[in-house]
Amino acid sequence: MPTAVSLTKTQDADPRFDIMPATFQALPTLLALGLTPQDMLRINAARSTFCTLEAGESLYYQGDDCRNIYLLLDGWAFRHQILEDGRRQILDFAVPGVVFGLPGSGTMSHSLETLTSCTFTVFTRERLFDLMRDIPTLGFRLLEIMADAEARAFEHLTSVGRRTAKERVAHLLLELVMRAHGQTPVLRQGTMVLPLMLPHIADALGLTSETVCRALSLMRKERIVILRGQKLEILDLKRLAAAAGVDLSTELDQATGRRGDLRLAS
Amino acid sequence: MPTAVSLTKTQDADPRFDIMPATFQALPTLLALGLTPQDMLRINAARSTFCTLEAGESLYYQGDDCRNIYLLLDGWAFRHQILEDGRRQILDFAVPGVVFGLPGSGTMSHSLETLTSCTFTVFTRERLFDLMRDIPTLGFRLLEIMADAEARAFEHLTSVGRRTAKERVAHLLLELVMRAHGQTPVLRQGTMVLPLMLPHIADALGLTSETVCRALSLMRKERIVILRGQKLEILDLKRLAAAAGVDLSTELDQATGRRGDLRLAS
DNA sequence: CGTTTCCTTGAGTTATCTCAACCCAGGTGG
DNA sequence: CCACCTGGGTTGAGATAACTCAAGGAAACG
Numbered sequence: 209m210p211t212a213v214s215l216t217k218t219q220d221a222d223p224r225f226d227i228m229p230a231t232f233q234a235l236p237t238l239l240a241l242g243l244t245p246q247d248m249l250r251i252n253a254a255r256s257t258f259c260t261l262e263a264g265e266s267l268y269y270q271g272d273d274c275r276n277i278y279l280l281l282d283g284w285a286f287r288h289q290i291l292e293d294g295r296r297q298i299l300d301f302a303v304p305g306v307v308f309g310l311p312g313s314g315t316m317s318h319s320l321e322t323l324t325s326c327t328f329t330v331f332t333r334e335r336l337f338d339l340m341r342d343i344p345t346l347g348f349r350l351l352e353i354m355a356d357a358e359a360r361a362f363e364h365l366t367s368v369g370r371r372t373a374k375e376r377v378a379h380l381l382l383e384l385v386m387r388a389h390g391q392t393p394v395l396r397q398g399t400m401v402l403p404l405m406l407p408h409i410a411d412a413l414g415l416t417s418e419t420v421c422r423a424l425s426l427m428r429k430e431r432i433v434i435l436r437g438q439k440l441e442i443l444d445l446k447r448l449a450a451a452a453g454v455d456l457s458t459e460l461d462q463a464t465g466r467r468g469d470l471r472l473a474s
Numbered sequence: 475m476p477t478a479v480s481l482t483k484t485q486d487a488d489p490r491f492d493i494m495p496a497t498f499q500a501l502p503t504l505l506a507l508g509l510t511p512q513d514m515l516r517i518n519a520a521r522s523t524f525c526t527l528e529a530g531e532s533l534y535y536q537g538d539d540c541r542n543i544y545l546l547l548d549g550w551a552f553r554h555q556i557l558e559d560g561r562r563q564i565l566d567f568a569v570p571g572v573v574f575g576l577p578g579s580g581t582m583s584h585s586l587e588t589l590t591s592c593t594f595t596v597f598t599r600e601r602l603f604d605l606m607r608d609i610p611t612l613g614f615r616l617l618e619i620m621a622d623a624e625a626r627a628f629e630h631l632t633s634v635g636r637r638t639a640k641e642r643v644a645h646l647l648l649e650l651v652m653r654a655h656g657q658t659p660v661l662r663q664g665t666m667v668l669p670l671m672l673p674h675i676a677d678a679l680g681l682t683s684e685t686v687c688r689a690l691s692l693m694r695k696e697r698i699v700i701l702r703g704q705k706l707e708i709l710d711l712k713r714l715a716a717a718a719g720v721d722l723s724t725e726l727d728q729a730t731g732r733r734g735d736l737r738l739a740s
Numbered sequence: 741c742g743t744t745t746c747c748t749t750g751a752g753t754t755a756t757c758t759c760a761a762c763c764c765a766g767g768t769g770g
Numbered sequence: 771c772c773a774c775c776t777g778g779g780t781t782g783a784g785a786t787a788a789c790t791c792a793a794g795g796a797a798a799c800g
Contacts, residue, residue, distance in 0.1 A: 287628075289628065289629075289632045291632070291636060291637075291719055292719065295636040295637075296636070297631060297632040297635045297636045299628045299631055299632070310617055310618075310620070310621040310624075311614065311617055311618050311621055312618060312621030312622050312624070312625050313618065313621070313622055313625075317625045317628055317629060318628055336614075337610070337614050340610055340613050340614060341610035344603070344606055344607035344610070344613070347606050347610070347613030347614070347616075347617070348577065348602075348603050348606060348613070350613075350617060351576055351577055351613070351616060351617065351620065352576075352577050352578060352579065354576070354617065354620040354621070354624065355576040355577055355578030355579070355620070356578050356579055357624060358576075358578070358620065358623060358624060358627065359578050359583045361624065361627040361628065361631065362553075362555065362565045362583055362584055362627065363555075363583060364631060365563060365565055365627065365630060365631050365634060366555045366557070366563040366565070368631060368634050368635045368680065369563045369634045369677075369679070369680030370557060370561040370562070370563045370680060371557075371561075372755080372756095373755075373756070405777095405778070405779090406778080406779070407778095411635075413635070414634065414635030414636060415756075415757090416756075416757060416758080417778095417779085418756090418757075418758085418759095418779095418780085418781085419755090419756060419757075421779065421780060421781085422756095422780085422781085424779095425780075425781085436779095437765090437778090437779095453557060453558065638787080638788095639787075639788070671745095671746070671747090672746075672747070673746095681788075681789090682788075682789060682790080683746090683747085684747095684748085684749085684788090684789075684790085685787090685788055685789075687747065687748060687749085688748085688749085688788095690747095691748075691749085702747095702797095703746095703747095703797080703798090
């Protein structure tokens with residue numbers, strides 16, 4: 209299993225990073241909560257390496273000995289595991305602001321593949337450690353991000369283990385809507401772009417694409433959501449939540465509470 | 475949903491913590507890799523609060539507004555989510571050394587329930603932040619622990635999403651053996667204590683206890699493992715791995731590589 | 741030694757899978 | 771500009787892994 213891509217090295221760190229190019233705006237959104245502007249500058253100065261992938265390429269493969277930490281700046285990607293006989297499980301979908309490839313132990317347990325063209329920032333393990341030493345808040349923030357990722361993984365696990373096919377599909381769509389809402393606000397009234405194909409949804413949910421298709425046609429008939437091509441249209445968010453078995457008001461409270469939480473006490 | 479237990483506060487931090495009581499030995503094993511003895515002392519000094527639970531009690535519930543970080547010192551526990559209609563998904567099993575309740579956002583997405591009597595150390599969010607500021611290595615170590623937990627969750631997800639009942643059971647048993655091996659070495663030749671009942675295994679794997687029972691009887695007939703009561707007897711680790719769909723040699727390489735990894739570069 | 745709790749096994753049911761045909765939209769080339 | 775082709779999506783019918791319900795059985799406990 210070869211390493212996927214060569215990394216592009218930019219010119220040396222430029223102290224004038226406060227004039228940030230467009231691709232750098234993703235960093236503040238998710239990572240930066242609780243950080244001071246000076247901290248931001250230092251982090252940006254450390255981001256001397258990044259890389260870009262086309263849709264369908266892999267940043268790393270299951271079994272690679274990955275020593276880097278990645279921050280997805282732009283695009284959609286997903287992480288997945290593949291069994292010997294080809295069965296695939298999609299572990300999660302990555303949207304801008306997601307951090308991964310963190311200093312776990314041993315070799316990578318999964319691969320990362322892009323859904324659209326993507327831009328990543330790459331920190332080496334050592335550079336991250338230095339940054340965390342200089343900026344304690346960063347370490348704490350990363351811990352929060354990891355904890356959120358864990359919560360998402362758990363929610364996902366509950367879906368796959370204990371929900372019906374229709375509930376799973378509804379739940380995944382709801383999650384993606386909520387997450388996209390935090391990022392790029394949902395496009396005009398309830399429509400957003402999902403760069404997924406049915407097999408992606410199926411492999412994320414432990415189903416076949418036929419079953420996903422049937423669940424989607426059902427919800428289309430019930431006028432809950434319409435997913436055609438890459439366009440997801442939400443007709444009735446409330447009933448989508450109901451179909452997912454989620455109490456939407458609680459969920460929203462949590463999402464807003466979440467924002468509040470992200471501000472660091474100190 | 476009430477908070478589960480009252481916390482017991484010990485006498486103020488004692489600088490002579492290098493003479494550690496028995497319950498404190500769990501900290502070094504998993505958390506302490508890469509930390510200096512002085513760091514250990516400071517962390518121990520900050521552990522002024524702990525709590526003890528009997529088997530079957532809960533440390534916190536789904537929906538609680540939990541602001542603490544817990545370290546399991548002794549005993550077995552599990553984290554789980556419950557749906558409205560009572561369906562339960564067990565998210566993971568906790569053994570001594572596991573860290574959880576980390577500063578995610580919003581309210582707790584799951585509950586923690588003990589399987590045996592347990593002892594936990596409790597850090598408040600603020601205290602942990604202070605510690606991380608003082609001991610940068612601690613933050614990095616916690617990040618590693620979280621990354622390992624994520625890898626376990628992903629492996630678990632793949633099991634539930636894409637493996638057959640027998641594969642799932644074999645895989646879980648294998649995971650528990652491997653983890654216990656790192657901790658309390660497996661009891662005499664291939665026998666260890668598992669404080670689980672069949673419904674726990676079933677709810678962890680997205681199965682019913684009957685299906686788990688059938689998978690276990692099958693493996694018993696095949697002379698792979700015997701699980702009776704709380705005693706797990708491994709008759710043929712190689713074939714257990716094969717049944718789990720895992721290449722054991724790779725897995726072992728990884729585990730040993732892992733130990734190496736845990737030592738921090740700096 | 742009875743009671744309780746959990747494990748085991750069987751037989752019928754069902755959600756999801758498998759396999760296969762068909763459809764539709766978009767792109768390409770004549 | 772239209773015919774064809776291709777890569778998904780859709781729908782149906784039969785197969786199957788796992789579920790449900792139900793009846794024992796064994797071990798643990800008082």
